[in-house]
Amino acid sequence: MKSSVIPRELLSGLADGQLSDEELAVALGACADDASSLDCWNTYHLIGEVLRAPALSAVSVAAGADLAFVGRLSARLAQEAPAATPLVANASAPASALRPAQVVHHRGPASNDGNFRWKLAAGVASLAAVSAIAWNASGLLTTVPAPQLAQVAAPQIVVTSAQGPVVRDARLEELLAAHRQFGAASALQESSGFLRNATFEMPQDVQAAGGR
Amino acid sequence: MVFKHLRPIALAAYALSAINYVAAQTSAVPPPVAGAPAAEVRSLNDWLMRMNQAASNRSYVGTFVVSAGGNMSSAKIWHVCEGNQQVERVETLTGAPRSVFRHNDEVLTFMPDHKLARSEKRESLGLFPELFQSADSRIGDFYHFRQEGAGRVAGVDADIVVLAPKDNLRFGYRVWTERGNGLVVKLQTLDAQGKVVEQAAFSELELDAPVKMEKLIQMMGKVQGYRLEKPLLLKTMASAEGWALKAPVAGFNPMSCYRRLAPASVGTGPAEMAEGPLQWIFSDGLASVSIFIEPYDRQRHIREASLAMGATHTLTRQLDAYWVTLVGEVPTATLQLFAHGLERKK
Amino acid sequence: MSTEPPPTPADSDALLVERTLKGDQRAFELLVIKYQRRIQRLIGRMVRDVDLVEDIAQETFIRAYRALAQFRGEAQFYTWLYRIAINTAKKALMDLKRNPTVSENAYKSDDDDETSRVENELTSSETPEAVLASKEIAQIINAAMQELPEELREAITLREIEGLSYEEISEAMNCPIGTVRSRIFRAREAISAKVKPLLENQTGKRW
Numbered sequence: 094m095k096s097s098v099i100p101r102e103l104l105s106g107l108a109d110g111q112l113s114d115e116e117l118a119v120a121l122g123a124c125a126d127d128a129s130s131l132d133c134w135n136t137y138h139l140i141g142e143v144l145r146a147p148a149l150s151a152v153s154v155a156a157g158a159d160l161a162f163v164g165r166l167s168a169r170l171a172q173e174a175p176a177a178t179p180l181v182a183n184a185s186a187p188a189s190a191l192r193p194a195q196v197v198h199h200r201g202p203a204s205n206d207g208n209f210r211w212k213l214a215a216g217v218a219s220l221a222a223v224s225a226i227a228w229n230a231s232g233l234l235t236t237v238p239a240p241q242l243a244q245v246a247a248p249q250i251v252v253t254s255a256q257g258p259v260v261r262d263a264r265l266e267e268l269l270a271a272h273r274q275f276g277a278a279s280a281l282q283e284s285s286g287f288l289r290n291a292t293f294e295m296p297q298d299v300q301a302a303g304g305r
Numbered sequence: 306m307v308f309k310h311l312r313p314i315a316l317a318a319y320a321l322s323a324i325n326y327v328a329a330q331t332s333a334v335p336p337p338v339a340g341a342p343a344a345e346v347r348s349l350n351d352w353l354m355r356m357n358q359a360a361s362n363r364s365y366v367g368t369f370v371v372s373a374g375g376n377m378s379s380a381k382i383w384h385v386c387e388g389n390q391q392v393e394r395v396e397t398l399t400g401a402p403r404s405v406f407r408h409n410d411e412v413l414t415f416m417p418d419h420k421l422a423r424s425e426k427r428e429s430l431g432l433f434p435e436l437f438q439s440a441d442s443r444i445g446d447f448y449h450f451r452q453e454g455a456g457r458v459a460g461v462d463a464d465i466v467v468l469a470p471k472d473n474l475r476f477g478y479r480v481w482t483e484r485g486n487g488l489v490v491k492l493q494t495l496d497a498q499g500k501v502v503e504q505a506a507f508s509e510l511e512l513d514a515p516v517k518m519e520k521l522i523q524m525m526g527k528v529q530g531y532r533l534e535k536p537l538l539l540k541t542m543a544s545a546e547g548w549a550l551k552a553p554v555a556g557f558n559p560m561s562c563y564r565r566l567a568p569a570s571v572g573t574g575p576a577e578m579a580e581g582p583l584q585w586i587f588s589d590g591l592a593s594v595s596i597f598i599e600p601y602d603r604q605r606h607i608r609e610a611s612l613a614m615g616a617t618h619t620l621t622r623q624l625d626a627y628w629v630t631l632v633g634e635v636p637t638a639t640l641q642l643f644a645h646g647l648e649r650k651k
Numbered sequence: 652m653s654t655e656p657p658p659t660p661a662d663s664d665a666l667l668v669e670r671t672l673k674g675d676q677r678a679f680e681l682l683v684i685k686y687q688r689r690i691q692r693l694i695g696r697m698v699r700d701v702d703l704v705e706d707i708a709q710e711t712f713i714r715a716y717r718a719l720a721q722f723r724g725e726a727q728f729y730t731w732l733y734r735i736a737i738n739t740a741k742k743a744l745m746d747l748k749r750n751p752t753v754s755e756n757a758y759k760s761d762d763d764d765e766t767s768r769v770e771n772e773l774t775s776s777e778t779p780e781a782v783l784a785s786k787e788i789a790q791i792i793n794a795a796m797q798e799l800p801e802e803l804r805e806a807i808t809l810r811e812i813e814g815l816s817y818e819e820i821s822e823a824m825n826c827p828i829g830t831v832r833s834r835i836f837r838a839r840e841a842i843s844a845k846v847k848p849l850l851e852n853q854t855g856k857r858w
Contacts, residue, residue, distance in 0.1 A: 105836040107681070109810060110663030111817050117666055124677050135684045136843045136850065141811040142688065143792045162691075162705065163683045166712055167676070173716060175674050264605070265612075265619060265630065271565060271584055272595040272617075272632040274425060 100124075101133050108137050131160060349450040352466060355487035356480075362386055363486055366514040367459065368398070373503040373615030385516040392521045406525040413525055422531040426538075444590035447471050447556040448478075456481055458490040459510040468591060473497055474555060474639045475592050476616055483512070494616035494634065503615035537566040543585050544650070548598065551646045554639060556589035582630075587643070594633030594643060601628045611637050620644055664728035671719055679719070683712050686729060690736050697740045707743050711736040788849055795842040803841065806834035 100123030106112045107120050124130040364385040371378050383394040393407040404415040407427065414423045444450075453465040463481035470477050477499070481491035491506035543549065543562045550559075565581035582599035606628040612619045620631045620640040624647060631640040664685075670678035691708045698704050715722075715735050722731050796804060802824070809815045809823060820835075821828045 101840070102832070102836045105839055106832055107663055107666070108685075109817065109835065110666065111832065112663075112666065117670060121670065121675055121677050121681075124681065131680070131684060132847075132850075133843065134681055136847065137839050138685050139688075139788075139850075140792055140807075140839060140842050140846070143789045144796070144808075144811045146789065160684070162687055162708070163680050166683055166709055167680055169709065169713055170676050170679065170716055173713065175676070265621070268582070268595070268597050268630050269614075269617065269619070269632055271597070272593070274427065 100127070100130055104130060104134050105137060108134070108141075128160075131163070135160060348452075349445050349448075352450070352482075352487075353444070356482055356489055359482070359487035359489070363488060363512060364514055364516050365488070365510060365512045366516060367507045367510040369505065370508050371503070371505045371615070379508070383514075383516050383521060385518045385521065387518050390518065392518050392525075394521050394524065404524075406521065408522060408525060413528075415531065420531055421534060422528050423534045423536070425536060443556070443558070444468075447475065447589055448591065453479065455484075456491075458483075459507040461485075461490060461510055461512065463490050470497075472555065473636065474557075474642070475589060475635055476502065478591065481506075485512070488512075496636070539564040539566065541583075543583075546583055546598075547650045548583070548585065549648055549650050550643070551648050554587070554594075554642045554646065557587040557594060557639075557643075558589070560586045560588050560593070562586070587633075592634045594631060594635055594640065596643060596647065597630040597632070598624075598647075599628050599630075601626050611640075613637070625649060662728075668719060668722055668728060671716075679716055682728070686732060687712075689729075690732065693733065693736055694740045697737075697744065703743065703747075707740050708736070710743075711739045714739060784849075788846060791846045791849055792842055795845040799838055799841055803834050803838040806831060807838035810835050 100120055103112060103116050103120035103123070107117065112120060120130075124134070366381075366383050368379060368381050378400060379398045381396045381398060385392050391407070391409055393405075395403075395405040397403045402417050404417075406413045406415075410427050412425045412427050414425075416422070448468040448470055451467050451469070453467050456463050456465050458481050462484045464484055466480050466482070468478045468480070477495035479493040479495060480489060482488060483490050490510060492504070493501045494503040496502050541562050541564050543559065546562065546564070562583065562585045564583055582597040585596040585598070587594045587596070601623055606621075606623065609622045610620070616634045618633060618635060618637045618640055620637060622629055622644055624644075627649070629644060629647060631643055633640060633643075664682065667678045667682050671682070687708065690711055691704055694704045694707050694711070695701075698707060711732070715732055718735070722728060796807075799807070805824060806820060809820045810817075815823065817828050817831045820831045824831065
């Protein structure tokens with residue numbers, strides 16, 4: 094079924110960056126409803142590429158395979174967290190000795206009850222290079238209600254969240270709290286001490302680790 | 306020859322305490338090695354003492370914001386001094402609800418969402434004065450101290466100083482202290498390129514606010530409905546526990562070592578507590594590093610990692626039959642030095 | 652540069668990126684369609700194995716999707732995407748080198764010179780059929796161009812080859828912008844009609 098002309102004209106405009114927001118919405122809607130719109134978009138760009146190629150060369154087009162490529166990609170994108178919220182920038186330098194992570198994967202949103210979010214850098218396949226994000230409120234605040242340092246802690250859990258993969262490590266949070274309890278081992282902590290340590294929950298962004 | 310004339314002019318351009326500048330003018334260019342010129346050390350010590358005493362002689366109420374990268378968190382703070390008693394209350398404004406009260410060394414943390422209250426002792430006093438009494442201040446060996454001018458933070462006038470590290474093992478700091486009494490009102494932690502990795506500052510500050518100490522102490526007593534928890538620390542020595550650092554990490558001195566015991570409800574004796582990790586604390590005077598050592602457990606100790614949160618870095622790794630976690634406000638490379646230097650003696 | 656897209660004055664890439672960040676996956680797919688050939692050609696200069704090229708290309712777009720929020724504010728989307736492609740390909744090549752079971756033929760020496768000569772566009776990873784098909788398609792498109800009414804041909808030439816904005820074209824052709832838009836669209840439609848039958852036959856052919 095031939096897609097209607099109006100959305101195709103919008104796609105032509107979109108290819109040239111000449112659409113208003115509403116027009117863009119309509120154009121994208123057409124693409125969602127009608128696969129031939131994608132064909133159309135593809136062909137328009139192919140035309141441009143060929144026109145710009147010098148006379149005696151041929152542009153390798155892989156034309157038939159094109160939509161198959163994006164079709165496969167689309168299925169994978171659907172598995173990803175939507176690109177809608179800021180994700181991590183840089184993968185940090187990995188620790189020197191890396192062992193394959195044995196972590197438990199959970200799907201679903203990471204709830205906001207954790208003060209800590211040790212985050213994984215986007216696109217980093219191995220869990221070894223991690224960027225952490227959240228702050229603990231004061232050396233003495235942890236989210237873990239029953240710290241039980243001597244007992245078996247839960248294994249590290251990777252949760253796929255809207256913010257990307259997030260690592261929960263209750264144990265590490267504990268130790269950080271313990272470290273901060275001694276913040277006064279330094280002059281700055283002693284003085285601004287309680288204040289600087291009184292750091293609190295951070296939202297979802299991530300810092301690259303300062304690995305050198 | 307020319308330089309001698311220029312120095313006084315340049316320095317006079319800063320509107321800061323004359324005493325420090327007279328002292329600075331007469332000092333030579335600081336040598337590149339450890340051992341700061343006497344004048345710089347004196348300025349540093351004066352500044353440190355003043356900063357330390359500030360909080361103990363003034364009450365205030367304020368809103369405090371910590372940011373690292375694009376992330377920010379904040380809390381409201383009440384601080385009151387009466388005689389040699391200090392009480393503080395911190396209420397988180399972002400994230401999980403937390404109320405932290407401190408009465409001198411006693412700290413009580415309320416977690417309303419978990420109906421849990423944790424009681425701990427803040428290990429503080431005794432360390433600070435010692436750090437700076439000695440003439441050759443250790444901090445001066447590893448940080449350059451310089452005045453940077455004046456600024457305004459949360460409506461108060463502040464003096465700015467920079468503590469620039471002399472090596473790559475530590476971060477630098479830019480500190481704003483309130484001109485009247487030296488209260489730290491803004492603190493930036495800087496990396497080797499001078500980039501701010503973390504900033505903590507008041508966004509609002511009311512000095513000499515009429516805060517009632519009894520009121521805060523009263524609030525501290527409201528543990529009704531909360532499960533109370535009291536973790537325990539046993540002071541020990543790293544050598545007694547069988548641990549040593551092969552090579553010291555420049556500037557960082559061991560401060561103390563504790564065996565942590567699992568917290569229990571009030572009333573449980575130490576004999577009934579389970580042993581937790583060993584915590585060995587180091588400091589160079591401005592930054593501290595904790596080395597946590599516990600037995601290696603295959604099920605729990607899954608992954609070696611290098612993480613960062615603002616200025617705080619952590620490193621975890623296995624060392625024979627042990628699992629080591631290093632935490633500190635230092636670059637990861639410094640933690641790696643500690644990790645590599647750690648060895649089991651017996 | 653042979654297949655460089657014309658500079659888009661009102662950046663269509665930026666529009667699509669922004670749309671993606673608002674949650675519209677389809678907007679990202681339009682970007683993928685737009686750049687997939689270029690990216691695959693780029694990777695094809697570094698990697699010989701055709702299947703691997705496509706895998707790396709897929710991985711490139713996935714990484715771009717994940718990191719899309721960091722793109723905001725950067726100059727050109729393609730420049731950013733290009734770097735991701737190069738890094739992804741390099742990493743894949745390194746992984747390959749470590750794996751002795753993978754044949755040497757799977758990778759070539761590094762060449763991330765985007766300005767390599769046109770002849771290199773057709774890599775040895777293309778099958779002869781694919782090369783022939785590409786030539787046929789190019790021929791049809793060029794023929795269709797010649798058959799266009801003058802004003803349509805001029806409009807699409809000014810846009811695609813000269814890279815002028817609609818506004819500049821309206822000045823050059825002395826007609827309203829709406830007319831420019833319509834002419835470019837009709838030119839594309841006319842050419843598409845001729846080339847589509849050929850494209851439909853390409854299913855399954857690689858490169």
